[in-house]
Amino acid sequence: MIKAIRGFKDILPGETEKWVYLENLARKFFLNYGFREIRLPVLEKTELFARSIGETTDIVEKEMYTFLDRSQESLTLRPEATAGICRAVIENGLYAQAKILKLFTIGPMFRYERPQKGRLRQFHQLNAEVFGSQVPGTDAEIIILACDILEGGGAKKLKLEINSLGCPKCRPAFRDALQKFLKGLKDKLCEDCRRRAEKNPLRALDCKNETCQALYNEAPLIEDFWCEECREHFLRVLNDLEIVGLSYQKNPRLVRGLDYYVRTTFEIKAPNLGAQDTVAAGGRYDGLLKALGGPDLPGVGFAIGMERFLLVADLPEELAIKIDLFVAALGEPARQRILPLVHNLRKLGLAVDLDHEGRSLKAQLKQANRLKARYTLIVGENELSENKALLRDMESGVQEEIPLQSLEDSLFKRLKR
RNA sequence: GUGACCGUAGCUCAGGUGGUUAGAGCACCGGGCUGUGGCCCCGGGGAUCGUGGGUUCAAAUCCCACCGGUCACCCCA
Structure with missing residues (x-):
């Protein structure tokens, strides 16, 4: 791999x-x-x-x-x-x-x-x-x-x-004074600080070595320069x-x-x-x-x-986007009938998802639940023949029937913020 | 670049002193409920045990190397 x-x-x-x-x-x-x-x-x-x-x-x-x-x-x-x-x-x-x-x-x-x-x-x-x-x-x-x-x-x-x-x-005056100071206690310093004394004396000051730090209590202070x-x-x-x-x-x-x-x-x-x-x-x-x-x-x-x-950071609990609507279409005719609605709602800026896999209603509701959908729209053969759809409130579980003709309007009104 | 510890399903982990088909929980899929999510029950898929070599009749387990992770040194955001 x-x-x-x-x-x-x-x-x-x-x-x-x-x-x-x-x-x-x-x-x-x-x-x-x-x-x-x-x-x-x-x-x-x-x-x-x-x-x-x-x-x-x-x-x-x-x-x-x-x-x-x-x-x-x-x-x-x-x-x-x-x-x-x-x-x-x-x-x-x-x-x-x-x-x-x-x-x-x-x-x-x-x-x-x-x-x-x-x-x-x-x-x-x-x-x-x-x-x-x-x-x-x-x-x-x-x-x-x-x-x-x-x-x-x-x-x-x-x-x-x-x-x-x-x-x-x-700074040059401070640098010189510090360099002189460092060279004065050369043998007592760690290997890194001896190197720093030559090339970059200021950097010696934030050495993590305790022995060095103790010695630097006597070091010249920048503020005096x-x-x-x-x-x-x-x-x-x-x-x-x-x-x-x-x-x-x-x-x-x-x-x-x-x-x-x-x-x-x-x-x-x-x-x-x-x-x-x-x-x-x-x-x-x-x-x-x-x-x-x-x-x-x-x-x-x-x-x-x-x-x-x-x-x-201390972040808000829920940062993932919750979707507004999940569409559970049962069977290919229902999926095709409802696809334009999904497309239009998406273009209107709503978060809408649907399942193209032809899975069971149970599986689709489970998916809607996982996506934290506010509503699930259920459309199957029964609904198509009666020209309606079922809108399920995922929080309360309450379902209502909506005529297919007015679906887009009523969904948009309900879902827009 | 140096040191210590670690590496087993997607995730979190269990697998005394080597020994048969490597387990669990969570997650995922399905069923119970032939069209209704969350809870519960049942079942299923999913692992070249980090990689390569070695020891051995036999290695997830022991040894070596490499890779990766974690923490510290160093350095810095």
Whole structure:
């Protein structure tokens, strides 16, 4: 038997209803917040991700689905959405349409990782980005939007952690100080942190190793290095969050796995999710558009992991569509007589189903029951000869006779909402 | 990439120390009710026991490899 490949999952009936529900919910929030939808290719040139995410990040070094196509060009299945959105914004000149550009996208991402709870190789993200705004109010709006969506999906007890990574003006000094600090206790650090000390010192800060973490209590703090603008920016973001009543937790150790972030960075974590507890994350990336050959416009955005959102969401009990009417036709003449009616009711927008298999009435009523039909219309030889049909209310079991001539009208009146 | 545990009908699981036709519940189909669903009773279909190799007279059961799953490391949404 041919099976789906590792880390790639079918989303089956019963699950899809939940996906559609949450996607619609998110889409409504996005649109209400003034975002417009953009749909992007899942394949891009490898160079796009190498340049945007960062050559030395784990994602680029060992987690991408990269291959040569038939013309020997290196392509990569997108591991995240921001790079592609930036590319599209630049390529299509979207930034020229208005000062502020707000975009969202929903779709699959791909990372070659070992699957576990809340982590698949093909996973799905809800993504929002704002281009052209440098003010802290936009950072706050992005965070508030992410929280609204998660809360709208019934997610409880979420924890918002926030930090500022500084900017190109002040971060290098912090980076140097941190690197010096890390090199000072080189022998005591775990293997990974020794490597990070060389290539990407900030990443050492969120090492899970307890020994390392204990040592980092003495590490230099980013906030001592913020320039005046970064400090002001951060405080104003926090202030907006407070104004709307969002509680947060400052986390000076919070860094990001992608190089392009500056200033505001945040994660939204959920309890009981195990090791992969970050449901959403995002931040500001002011230099990215320019680095990709576009205009020097600031950007800020976030991503929500759909699979993880599903794990923490509290969904309505019954999401499957209940049908309005099941038609039980007994015998081929009855089926043919009733087919046009079914067709018309369906065209009028009603949920109507019928059985073409010629099964017993008992079997058909059972099927109607399973489909949670409000009514079942029974038409057999008896009914045809008397020019009528039986309409059974599946809740009460009450049946009434309806003349065939007026069937469409009376059914539509009864069933429309 | 590393480690631990796991893999038996569509689903959830049972099958002491190897031993005859691999079972159950749910789901599905049919009958009881020759044209009336949900409850009940009866019957039926459905399993290359993850795959491949090995040990053995004999393997779902023991061994090895691979594949897949779960959780953790790592990483991150």
